[in-house]
Amino acid sequence: MQSVTFTILRYDPAGGGEPRYQDFQVNITKPGMMVLDGLNQIRWEQDGTLAYRRSCREGVCGSDGVNVNGANMLTCVTHIEEVARKGRVVIQPLPGLPLIKDLVVDLEDFLRKYFTVKPYLITRAPAPDKERLQSPAERRRLDGLYECILCACCSSSCPSYWADPEYLGPSALLNVWRFIDDSRDEGAQERLDILDDHHGAWRCHTILNCVEACPKGLNPTKAITGIKTALLKRKF
Amino acid sequence: MGYLGPGRSGAFEWLFQRVSGVVLLVILGLHFILLHYTGGGPVTYEAVAPRLADPYYKGLQLLFLVLGLYHAMNGIKLVIDDYVHREGWRILLTSLNWVVCLAFGLFGAVTVLTFQVRP
Numbered sequence: 001m002q003s004v005t006f007t008i009l010r011y012d013p014a015g016g017g018e019p020r021y022q023d024f025q026v027n028i029t030k031p032g033m034m035v036l037d038g039l040n041q042i043r044w045e046q047d048g049t050l051a052y053r054r055s056c057r058e059g060v061c062g063s064d065g066v067n068v069n070g071a072n073m074l075t076c077v078t079h080i081e082e083v084a085r086k087g088r089v090v091i092q093p094l095p096g097l098p099l100i101k102d103l104v105v106d107l108e109d110f111l112r113k114y115f116t117v118k119p120y121l122i123t124r125a126p127a128p129d130k131e132r133l134q135s136p137a138e139r140r141r142l143d144g145l146y147e148c149i150l151c152a153c154c155s156s157s158c159p160s161y162w163a164d165p166e167y168l169g170p171s172a173l174l175n176v177w178r179f180i181d182d183s184r185d186e187g188a189q190e191r192l193d194i195l196d197d198h199h200g201a202w203r204c205h206t207i208l209n210c211v212e213a214c215p216k217g218l219n220p221t222k223a224i225t226g227i228k229t230a231l232l233k234r235k236f
Numbered sequence: 237m238g239y240l241g242p243g244r245s246g247a248f249e250w251l252f253q254r255v256s257g258v259v260l261l262v263i264l265g266l267h268f269i270l271l272h273y274t275g276g277g278p279v280t281y282e283a284v285a286p287r288l289a290d291p292y293y294k295g296l297q298l299l300f301l302v303l304g305l306y307h308a309m310n311g312i313k314l315v316i317d318d319y320v321h322r323e324g325w326r327i328l329l330t331s332l333n334w335v336v337c338l339a340f341g342l343f344g345a346v347t348v349l350t351f352q353v354r355p
């Protein structure tokens with residue numbers, strides 16, 4: 001039976017002390033094991049104190065974003081053999097976010113930024129009797145935007161997000177563009193007012209880490225370009 | 237950590253970085269064509285000096301200087317903003333960026349403006 005070394009960053013707030021790395025051997029018991037299967041094996045069979053988030057185990061809940069061998073990803077949809085280098089995977093919590101315990105980070109601020117941009121439909125016109133209709137073309141504009149699962153892989157991969165604690169970040173910006181670009185929404189102006197700021201859309205320096213990090217294949221940079229274009233059209 | 241940019245949104249800086257980039261490319265192309273494909277013969281002092289003394293060409297050079305410095309300085313500032321996380325270092329490097337930029341600007345402007353053909 002083959003085994004892979006999981007090098008995991010451990011941090012125990014109660015025990016005091018600095019974060020440190022700990023090695024575990026994970027046995028590959030079946031083909032196609034995910035990184036999450038490895039973490040589960042460690043927690044269930046070796047060390048019950050290992051803390052990490054997981055829920056749906058199929059890339060929908062967005063709770064198990066971590067940094068594996070230097071790149072942010074979801075452990076539940078990443079094969080161990082895909083990422084293992086010389087029989088080893090190094091797992092760290094998402095960078096740039098406050099550490100709570102082991103692989104668990106504090107998403108409070110990340111989510112506060114999400115709500116700052118008003119990620120919900122804003123309408124002035126009274127509600128119609130039936131649903132608010134969209135043409136198929138209008139609906140298609142939301143593809144690549146509505147799928148976001150708020151896993152924070154993008155924002156926590158962004159150097160601008162690490163450097164500026166007030167920066168809204170790629171995730172919030174992608175989610176606000178999902179509503180600005182929605183034909184049924186009428187809140188574009190009040191949202192653009194929030195985004196036209198040096199901690200808003202202009203803080204994006206097109207580093208493109210977010211595009212690489214997103215496990216859903218979304219493109220936050222493209223969404224931010226949409227916001228910048230809309231802001232420029234409004235201004236100049 | 238404090239933000240050391242203009243109190244503005246950054247929209248103008250974003251747009252003008254692109255505009256200056258395009259204009260710089262055009263001037264650079266023009267510069268190469270003028271230098272290497274006009275006038276024939278080898279590039280000697282006698283061939284180049286009269287053009288450098290020409291007031292229109294001086295105008296072009298000054299534009300090149302100002303846009304080049306703006307573009308470079310703005311770019312370096314963005315790098316400092318993203319990758320220098322300690323406030324002290326950020327203040328120091330941002331100030332240095334300004335000083336170097338102004339010094340180069342002054343130096344360049346004096347060089348361009350005072351140039352005369354020496355026989």
Ligand code: SF4
Nearest residue numbers: 148149151152154214
């Ligand atoms: S855009 Fe992608 S990486 Fe960012 S939070 Fe949404 S799903 Fe995660």
